[in-house]
C-alpha cells in the first residue's frame with residue numbers, strides 16, 4: 001500500500017513538499033521553501049525521510065535543502081542538470097543523478113521520469129503503486145519552445161501543477177504583446193534555470209536585437225545551443241532588449257540595472273510582496289505582463305484526460321480562485337491532504 005500526505009503545496013500557491021509512504025519507505029517529492037518573505041513551511045512533524053526527489057531547482061521546490069538534517073539528512077535525487085543548478089546548496093555525497101527520461105528503482109519502488117517543459121533539467125515523476133499509479137508533476141508547461149513536456153504514463157492519481165487556475169490565454173499571444181512593448185528597449189526579468197532561453201529565442205524570432213546577462217548566456221548555450229551578446233551593469237543600454245535574472249529585481253543583472261536610470265522593466269513571474277518588482281509595479285514604474293510557464297486550464301484538463309486520472313489534486317493554486325477549472329475537473333477534483341494512492 002502507498003500513502004500520500006500533503007505537507008505543503010495543495011490548494012495554495014506555496015512551497016512544494018509531498019510525503020509518500022510506500023513499501024515501508026518514506027520519500028519526499030520536492031522540498032521547497034515559501035514564496036513570500038518570511039513564509040516557511042512547517043516541517044516540525046515531518047520526521048525522517050529515506051530520500052528526497054526533486055522536480056527542479058526553483059526555491060519553492062528545492063529551497064529547504066539547507067534544512068535536510070531536520071529530516072534525517074537523506075540522499076537527494078534529481079536530474080544532473082538540476083543538481084548542477086543546486087551546486088553549493090547540497091553536499092556532493094548526498095547528490096544522486098537520475099535520468100530526465102527513464103525508469104529506475106529506489107529501495108524496491110519503481111519510479112519513472114519525464115521532462116517537464118518548465119525549467120532546464122526539470123522532471124515529473126511517476127510512482128508505480130498497487131491501485132493504479134501516482135504522478136507528481138512538479139512544475140510543468142506545454143507551451144515552451146525550447147523545453148519539451150514528455151507525455152505522462154497512465155495513473156489513477158494525478159498531483160498536478162495548476163498554478164494558473166482558470167488562466168487560459170496562449171503563450172503566443174503573450175509573446176506578441178511583450179515583443180510589442182519591448183521593441184524600443186526593455187529589461188525582461190526571469191529566474192535563473194527558467195524561461196530565459198525561451199524569452200531570448202522568442203524575442204529574437206520577433207526581430208528584436210536581444211542581449212542577455214551572463215547567467216542567461218550560459219543557459220541559452222546549454223539549452224538551445226545558441227548564444228546572444230552579453231551585457232553587464234556597465235555596458236547595458238536602455239534601448240536594448242535585455243533578458244536578465246533575477247525575476248523580481250532582487251538580485252543579478254536586473255537588480256544592478258534597477259539602480260541605473262532610464263531602463264524599462266517588464267516582470268512576468270509570481271511577484272512576492274516586498275520585492276523590488278512589487279514596489280515598482282505598485283508605483284506604475286514597471287509593467288507586469290504574463291508569460292506562461294505553467295499549464296493553462298485547458299492543459300490541466302487535457303493532461304488529466306490523457307493519463308486516465310480518476311483523482312486530480314491541483315497543486316500551487318487556491319481553488320476558490322479557479323471555479324472554471326473546478327467545474328471542468330468535476331468529480332475528479334480532490335483536495336484531501338491524505339489518501340491511499
Ligand SMILES: [Zn+2]
Nearest residue numbers: 056058119139
Ligand atoms: Zn518552477
